[in-house]
Structures are given as structure tokens and as C-alpha cells.
Amino acid sequence: MEGHPLRMSGSHLMLELHISVRKVFKKMKVFIIYDSIYGNTEKIAQAIGNGLTGEVKVVRVGEVNPTELKTCDLLILGSPVHGGRATPAIDAFIKKLPANSLQGKSVAAFDTRFESEDQGVGLRLLMSVIRYAAERIAKDLVKKGGRLVAEPEGFIVENKEGPLKQGELERASKWAKEMNE
Numbered sequence: 001m002e003g004h005p006l007r008m009s010g011s012h013l014m015l016e017l018h019i020s021v022r023k024v025f026k027k028m029k030v031f032i033i034y035d036s037i038y039g040n041t042e043k044i045a046q047a048i049g050n051g052l053t054g055e056v057k058v059v060r061v062g063e064v065n066p067t068e069l070k071t072c073d074l075l076i077l078g079s080p081v082h083g084g085r086a087t088p089a090i091d092a093f094i095k096k097l098p099a100n101s102l103q104g105k106s107v108a109a110f111d112t113r114f115e116s117e118d119q120g121v122g123l124r125l126l127m128s129v130i131r132y133a134a135e136r137i138a139k140d141l142v143k144k145g146g147r148l149v150a151e152p153e154g155f156i157v158e159n160k161e162g163p164l165k166q167g168e169l170e171r172a173s174k175w176a177k178e179m180n181e
């Protein structure tokens, strides 16, 4: 009976209360890591960050601090699609993550890509075969122990160097908000 709340001393009860309140209000730490050649994926990464509450960091893949990565609750990775895949820098980053290092963490993945309907028949067919980066990244993050909390998503660029299709920044924030719910 010693630990029963009714038998606790006042100070013990206050301590318990303090711990419970901290658990409820603890800010979720979010790490958004991206690669971007022409700046479009970077803009989407920022928009995703704006859609999330908590302690959000948006960092280019080459500038990641491994200690910060260890402490995050949600890891979101994004890349431009290059030949159906993520960029070599994103692939290398995932490969370097130790086995099971994402255990206990939520994960999600996105990419920027061409709209397949805007392409000619040949390219459309090719794109349907080689697919996209986001689904590959998501699979890899799950393999490292992460728990997928959103469907992999692609955001559309009008040309190789951009711009982003109208409304994509808003769609990115909305995609992120759904993770918070």
C-alpha cells in the first residue's frame, strides 16, 4: 500500500503530478532531413516543418548532427527523385544508420517529382516502372526500426529546376498536420 496515491506524502504526490504533466506536455522533437539540388525539396521540407508543432529542426542531409538525430521522436526524410530514386547523399545517410537505430521513433518520407500525367507516353511508362524515391526511403526507414506514421508523399515540380506546382507548399503543410493528429 506504500505506493498508493492516498498514502503518499504531499511532496511525493506533487512530484508524481509534475512527472505526469511533463509527460503530457513534452514537446515532440521533429527532425526533417532533406537533400535538394535546385531548392524545391528544401521549400517543401520547410513547409512540412511549418505544419508541425513541437521542436522542429529542418536540416540539409550533409549537416546532420548525429546526437540530435538520436534524441528525435519523429524523423522525416525528403529527396528530389533522380531516376526513380533518392539522391546518393540521402541513400548514403540511410545506409550509415546503424541497424535498429530508429526503434521507438516515428518516421515519414517525401519526395519532389514530375507529374506523370504531364509526360509523354514513353516517359509516363518509364516512370510507372522506376517509381519514386519516397516509397523507397520509407521502406528503408522501416527496415532500420522506424514506425511509419504517414503514407509516403510526392510533391510536384513543373520542370527539373522547379517551380513547384501551385498549392504544393500548402499540401505539404497539410500532409504534416495529419501526422500530428
Ligand SMILES: Cc1cc2nc3c(=O)[nH]c(=O)nc-3n(C[C@H](O)[C@H](O)[C@H](O)COP(=O)(O)O)c2cc1C
Binding pocket: 035, 036, 037, 038, 039, 040, 041, 042, 080, 081, 082, 083, 084, 085, 112, 113, 114, 115, 127, 130, 157, 159, 160, 161, 162
Ligand atoms: C538527374 C535527374 C533525374 C531525374 N529523374 C526524375 C525521375 O525519375 N522522376 C521524376 O519524377 N523526376 C525526376 N527528376 C526531376 C526532379 O524530381 C526535380 O529536378 C526535383 O524535384 C527538383 O528538386 P530540387 O529543386 O530539390 O532539386 C529528375 C531530375 C534530375 C536532375
